[in-house]
Amino acid sequence: MSRFWSPAVHALEPYVPGEQPKGQSFIKLNTNENPYGPSPKALAAMAGAGGDALRLYPDPVAADLRRVIGGAFGLSADHVFAGNGSDEVLGHAFAAFFRDKGPVLFADVTYSFYPVWCDLHGIPYRRVATDADFNIHIADYTGECGGVILANPNAPTGIALPLIEVERLLRQHPDVVVLVDEAYVDFGADSAASLIAKYDNLLVVQTLSKSRSLAGLRVGFALGQPHLIEGLVRIKDSFNSYPLGRPALAGAAAALEDRAWFDETRARVMADRDAMSAGLRELGFKVLPSQTNFIFASHPGRDAADLLAELRARGILVRHFRSEKIRNWLRISVGTAEECQALVTAMGEILAA
Numbered sequence: 001m002s003r004f005w006s007p008a009v010h011a012l013e014p015y016v017p018g019e020q021p022k023g024q025s026f027i028k029l030n031t032n033e034n035p036y037g038p039s040p041k042a043l044a045a046m047a048g049a050g051g052d053a054l055r056l057y058p059d060p061v062a063a064d065l066r067r068v069i070g071g072a073f074g075l076s077a078d079h080v081f082a083g084n085g086s087d088e089v090l091g092h093a094f095a096a097f098f099r100d101k102g103p104v105l106f107a108d109v110t111y112s113f114y115p116v117w118c119d120l121h122g123i124p125y126r127r128v129a130t131d132a133d134f135n136i137h138i139a140d141y142t143g144e145c146g147g148v149i150l151a152n153p154n155a156p157t158g159i160a161l162p163l164i165e166v167e168r169l170l171r172q173h174p175d176v177v178v179l180v181d182e183a184y185v186d187f188g189a190d191s192a193a194s195l196i197a198k199y200d201n202l203l204v205v206q207t208l209s210k211s212r213s214l215a216g217l218r219v220g221f222a223l224g225q226p227h228l229i230e231g232l233v234r235i236k237d238s239f240n241s242y243p244l245g246r247p248a249l250a251g252a253a254a255a256l257e258d259r260a261w262f263d264e265t266r267a268r269v270m271a272d273r274d275a276m277s278a279g280l281r282e283l284g285f286k287v288l289p290s291q292t293n294f295i296f297a298s299h300p301g302r303d304a305a306d307l308l309a310e311l312r313a314r315g316i317l318v319r320h321f322r323s324e325k326i327r328n329w330l331r332i333s334v335g336t337a338e339e340c341q342a343l344v345t346a347m348g349e350i351l352a353a
């Protein structure tokens with residue numbers, strides 16, 4: 001609290017990111033980082049983009065990177081916006097498309113940053129209930145609204161909706177922007193990017209943080225028809241003209257071009273996810289079907305917060321959310337095969353004790 005804060009700052013309830021511990025080494029399965037590291041080609045490109053060139057500002061419109069991103073989806077660069085992590089891109093999209101438009105719809109169990117951006121920009125919102133198994137039903141997303149945001153696959157549940165359902169949502173709300181947050185789409189779901197030519201109200205947002213193992217670089221992007229991209233550019237250029245530095249522009253482009261590294265590492269993550277899910281189910285956990293690099297699990301006989309504390313005492317970090325509907329669930333990121341096995345072994349010991 002400070003008397004110097006603007007009145008609106010007092011009312012903010014900021015997002016709380018997962019812990020990034022200093023010192024003691026943990027098996028870190030709490031923030032959905034990728035255990036395999038960035039493409040070696042991306043690392044080389046970033047090293048090459050440093051040095052004396054850093055005295056010069058980067059390209060404010062990220063032309064080369066946007067061309068590479070567009071190329072990966074069969075879209076031209078004018079269908080692409082790049083920003084400092086997808087959190088920034090999403091925040092800009094809320095400002096560009098949802099302000100002064102009526103309530104934004106999103107699931108009651110989803111990425112907890114959405115209500116934070118709404119509050120930041122004074123946007124009303126309505127949470128739409130998921131069912132008892134945390135499934136999203138598009139039929140429930142009806143009524144007047146100023147926009148819709150759908151995380152697909154959803155977080156922290158890991159559940160993906162088929163594209164036909166995303167299309168249904170786009171047709172249900174043709175006069176507002178439907179934002180599809182695809183932070184985890186590369187781990188087994190279908191991207192709505194293929195629908196962009198058909199729907200002028202679709203904006204797809206992706207990140208290099210998870211499937212490209214570049215959470216520390218901060219690169220995310222949006223795909224949509226040029227009129228939507230232009231809206232994002234207007235916000236960007238009213239906020240920060242240079243969201244991506246030279247190393248980020250070079251590293252992100254090289255990472256997207258290294259298809260082999262991408263395919264090999266995400267295949268490993270998907271295989272280890274399924275093995276870890278099976279291991280926990282054998283221990284009596286309920287595990288939701290995941291198309292992401294994390295699983296969402298609950299044990300009928302044990303309190304999730306207690307399990308988290310027991311795991312932490314054994315050097316393993318996972319994530320727990322306090323909201324009522326998911327208070328007995330843990331979100332566990334997929335690490336290396338050894339880390340996943342260590343998690344299952346530790347859970348077995350905790351349950352047996």
Ligand SMILES: *Cc1c(COP(=O)(O)O)cnc(C)c1O
Pocket residue numbers: 084085086087088111151155181183206207208209215218219220
């Ligand atoms: C991780 C995540 C993001 C943000 O990723 P950035 O690191 O900011 O690119 C956005 N949406 C969801 C659902 C996420 O889990």
